[in-house]
Amino acid sequence: MTIFAGVDIGSAATKAVVIEILPEGRARIRGLHLAPTGYDNEAAGRTVLSGALARAGLEPGALVRTVTTGYGRHALATDSAVTEITCHARGAAELVPAAGSVIDVGGQDSKAIALGERGRVLDFVMNDKCAAGTGRFLEVMARALEVPLDEFGPLSLTAREAAEISNTCTVFAESEVISQRAARRSKEEIIAGIHRAMARRIAGMARRVDLRAPVVMSGGVARNVGLVQAVERELGQTLVVPELAQFAGALGAALLAWEKG
């Protein structure tokens, strides 16, 4: 058996994917694992890699090569470290073979990537030092509204209209949310407003690359259906959210571990 692994140590969550290369030269996913990153990046990486191997029913010795990616990619000693931009591009192209571009919204940054053949990066943009347009922005807002993050998406879809959140700065936007709360706007409307403000930021960034369809959305924030729809409205185009959107980076890392060997 030819087994490879990819570990994506993100700022919020760490993911691992174990793949097997079939005799006909295709990759098949054997195991997945996800855990919060926490303080210790290396420990998180080890945990998810062990978890993914266990789910695959494999021992660590079965691994031919492992590649790490994500914010903490240098924390875990593996065969090599590759940026999340290259890995998300490769992973997204695997999950959606016709993908023309990727929008990845992670815990602490967001990127838009224009893809070439086999997920090669043609161009990319990344948000700057600001937390606006990232998962962290949503976490801060969830705390301010006392709503679990998982409920953000479905709740926002029930809003009659979106509250106006004019600030894209996380700190100022939090103050604005508190003002909206004081003005008795419903949580649903405020969340819809938060999604719209964030979507404007993401779309503004994404338009800086040649955003060819189909546009894949990857990263943990892609699970938020309300935000996905808001980004679609801002961009005027449909986004493809693969089932394994959150694992796109780790999958890409595993594929690169195989292909770059």
Add this chain to the structure above:
Amino acid sequence: MPDLTAARAALGRLLAAGSDPGAYLSRADRPGRRPAVGYVCSYVPEEILLAAGLHPVRLGARPGPVGPADSSLQSFACSFSRACLDGLLSGLGGDLAGVVFAYTCDSLRAAAEIWKTRRPAGSFYHFLNLPARLDGPGSARYTASAFRRLAGDLASVDGARPVSAAGLAAAARLTAAVRGGLARLAEVRSARPDLLPGSAFLAAARGATVVDREEGAADLIAAATVLEAAAAGSEPARTGRRRILVSGGFLETDEPVHLIEEAGADVVADDLCLGARWLSLPDTAAGDAREDCPAGDPGSGPCPSPLAADPFDRLAQAYLARVPCPAKHPPGPRFDFVRREAEARSVDGVVFLLQKFCDPHAFDYPDLAALLAASGRPSLVMEIEQGGLTHGQARTRLEAFVERLRAGRSAAGTGCGAGTAGTAAGTRTGPTGRGAGKGAEGR
């Protein structure tokens, strides 16, 4: 492995002086002990300060947070002007006999005006009002008159001597020796970045604007001689690394260059205020038009018109003929220079390190990036400011850019790695297999 001890020692002295000009100036054994005059902007002619018997010190930012300047400058002023003023207000101003500012942009003019009112009593101050338009009919005459005014005003500095034609000629020879030493190092950086990384070159350049110029020229020439011999007698220790040109302003920190190097690329060329743009200044000590310039050249780029007899006219000619700063007009000669340099140095990609809030650089960036893209060279833009980079994001951007350059070369069939493996598909989300193949895409 060649013995680089002597080169390392010489470069180490320059690095130390550039990292802490205040400590260098306070040294009891500083050669000459001539009065030190600080200056901001590479359009301030060091030749005039040297001819006046002074020690020119280029001001820049120092590591660490900005202190007193924050309460004086507007929030939109760039961190370079803020840091220059901060250095002066935090003590360096006391080590200097005076400061010469030049008209570069509104932020630096504001810093100059504030320093004018807050400088210690008796500290020399001069604002060199240079033209923004370099190709106007009166640009050279105006610049020469501004240089003469500076030379005249310097007579008020305690310990200065009158600026004479002979003094200017000697100063021109000295500055040409400094720039010549750096130009030789720039060649080593390009040919053998394993021997002289881009970060070491920039540290040497920064130090060369601080140390006593005779000492600096000697160290630069000594380092260049050792490194050239080492390059001739050895094979490159690293191969397969991408070649990068960095473009930007003064670049007060080498941090971004270090990150590029750590990402697996070499900075082999530059378009920086502290680097190639400054080194492009024609040699006014030569006394006549350069032999490599075609006869009848109108005086653009590195080829000045036959040099004027008057030393101030000659100096003005040279400063107008160098590769211009983005704050000057027209930008064409700079664009041509970057395009030529990228080609000549076999550059794979360009990293723009734009000073945050620096409008002149930001205005030129889109056209310059498009020009490079047209010649097949991708670029990355990063905003930088005093106080350092956001390391994680900066590292990711630079590493991703280098990965992209590697993949680009691989896809074009000039390397090995990604893009040549067999079909890869069939994950449980259901994509089907695709044919392998190489494809030359890119911008």
